[in-house]
Structures are given as C-alpha cells and as structure tokens.
Amino acid sequence: MNKNIFLACDVSDQNEILNLLDLIHQDIDGIKIGLQYITQRTLEDIKELKKYKKPIFYDGKFFDIKNTLISAIKSLEPLGVSYATVHLLNGINSLKAANDVAKKININLLGVSILTSFTDKDLISLGFKDSVEEQVLRLIKIAMEANLYGVICSPLEIKMIKKISPNLKCFTPGIRMDNNKHDQKRTMKPSEAIKAGSDCLIIGRPITEGDPKKNIQKIISSIK
Numbered sequence: 001m002n003k004n005i006f007l008a009c010d011v012s013d014q015n016e017i018l019n020l021l022d023l024i025h026q027d028i029d030g031i032k033i034g035l036q037y038i039t040q041r042t043l044e045d046i047k048e049l050k051k052y053k054k055p056i057f058y059d060g061k062f063f064d065i066k067n068t069l070i071s072a073i074k075s076l077e078p079l080g081v082s083y084a085t086v087h088l089l090n091g092i093n094s095l096k097a098a099n100d101v102a103k104k105i106n107i108n109l110l111g112v113s114i115l116t117s118f119t120d121k122d123l124i125s126l127g128f129k130d131s132v133e134e135q136v137l138r139l140i141k142i143a144m145e146a147n148l149y150g151v152i153c154s155p156l157e158i159k160m161i162k163k164i165s166p167n168l169k170c171f172t173p174g175i176r177m178d179n180n181k182h183d184q185k186r187t188m189k190p191s192e193a194i195k196a197g198s199d200c201l202i203i204g205r206p207i208t209e210g211d212p213k214k215n216i217q218k219i220i221s222s223i224k
Contacts, residue, residue: 003194003223005216006030006057008173008204012040017049020212025052027216030082032057032202046079055082057171057202061112063087066094073098077105083171085152087112088139095146108149108169113139116154116174116186132186133157137164144168150199155188158196173202177219191223 007028009017017037031054033046038060049056058081062072069090076084086098088111095111102109113136114123120131128135136157141164143151150169153161158170174187190201207215 003190003220004029004200005190005219006032006171006200006202007207008032008034008059008202010034010036010204010208012036014041014045014048020208021049021052024207024212024216025054027213027220028054030055030057030200032059032204034059035061043078046081050080057081057083057085057110059085061085061087062098063090066090066097069094069098070101073101073107073109074105076107081107083108083110083149085110085112088142088151092142092145095142095148099146099148110150110152110169110171111139111143111146111148112152113143113157114154119186133160136160140165140168152202154186155193155196155198156186158193158198162197169199170197171200171202172198173204175201175203175206177206177222189222190219194223 005028009031011017031049033056058076062069069086073084084107086095086109099109114132118132123132123135136153137160140151140161144165150171152171154174155172158172161168161170172193175190175193176187177189193201
C-alpha cells in the first residue's frame with residue numbers, strides 16, 4: 001500500500017524543523033510548509049529544506065483577485081517548490097490563469113475545497129446553503145474545469161471526488177490515529193484514507209506530538 005506521507009511542518013523555528021526532518025526525512029515522502037512557517041522564514045530558509053531531496057509543498061492557500069493571485073504564484077518560482085495551494089473559491093477564471101502560470105514554472109497547483117475543521121453547521125453560519133459534501137462537489141467541478149493537478153479535501157470526500165474525476169489528485173489532511181481530532185472534524189485513520197483513494201496523506205500533529213520517529217513508524221506499520 002502506497003503511504004505517500006507529507007509531513008505538515010507547522011512550526012516557525014528553522015532549527016526545530018531541521019531537527020525534525022533530520023530525524024524522520026527517510027520515513028516521509030514530502031515536506032509541507034504552512035502559514036506558521038512561511039510567514040516567519042526567509043527564501044534561504046525554505047531553500048535549505050531542499051537538502052532532504054523531498055518535494056516541498058507550499059501551503060499558502062492563496063485567495064485574492066486574479067492579478068494578485070497570478071503574481072503570488074509567480075513569486076514562488078525562486079523557491080523551487082513542487083506544490084502550492086489556492087482556494088477554489090477564487091473562481092474558474094482566476095484559477096485557470098493561476099494554473100497556466102504554475103505550469104510554466106513547474107508547480108502543481110492544488111485547490112483547497114472546504115477546510116477539515118468545518119461542518120455543515122459552520123457553512124450555514126457563514127451563509128452557505130449547501131452541506132459540506134454539496135459544496136465540496138461544487139468546488140471540485142471548478143477544479144476539474146480549471147485543470148488543476150489536485151485538490152485538498154477531507155478523507156470523507158475522496159470517494160465522491162474520485163467517482164467524478166479519477167485523475168484529480170486528492171491530498172488529504174484530517175488524518176488521525178485515534179479519537180483525538182484536535183481542531184479537525186472530518187477525519188479518518190491513515191489506512192482508511194488510502195483505501196478510500198487518497199493520493200497523499202498530510203499529517204502533522206499525529207507525527208510531531210511526542211516521539212516523531214515512533215509515531216511515523218506506527219503510522220507506516222498501520223498502512224502496510
């Protein structure tokens with residue numbers, strides 16, 4: 001069973017992330033850097049992560065007008081990252097333009113659907129009329145039309161997405177080994193997510209809290 005685990009490096013200290021990666025880089029398949037890291041670190045800090053020879057996933061979750069969105073994607077070129085995220089709520093025209101730019105600089109664009117911390121109730125409170133599943137389906141159709149490489153979705157929506165778009169890659173946060181969901185609400189265990197069709201597991205706290213080496217080995221053992 002293909003594990004394809006990206007470590008979610010939700011830290012801001014460079015030494016902390018390097019120590020973590022020194023310990024488990026051979027057990028993971030990619031490095032995801034999120035807002036906590038990218039808002040604190042320099043271009044050279046991000047480039048330093050390339051020494052581990054793993055694809056780097058820049059999780060900036062860009063959401064802005066088309067011109068700004070395109071400029072943001074262009075600004076990633078010096079970093080040499082392999083993946084970047086944009087919100088699917090940017091809309092079809094902006095996503096198509098951003099994807100065209102991303103392809104020219106060898107970045108695979110991933111569209112964020114609905115955050116895994118959201119429930120139907122949360123969407124209603126924000127003025128959405130659809131359920132999470134209905135809204136994800138609506139956004140996935142936009143991702144397909146924009147010809148994005150993949151989407152960020154909870155494991156619960158994978159089967160629905162693969163049914164309508166088998167080639168769209170599903171990158172899935174919300175991976176938990178036990179009932180401690182933290183602030184996540186739509187979750188699955190690693191083996192369940194892979195069986196559902198996940199192409200990439202994005203895992204942070206279940207690895208980093210406690211003993212990272214033991215945690216990652218436990219996760220890998222669970223999906224062999």
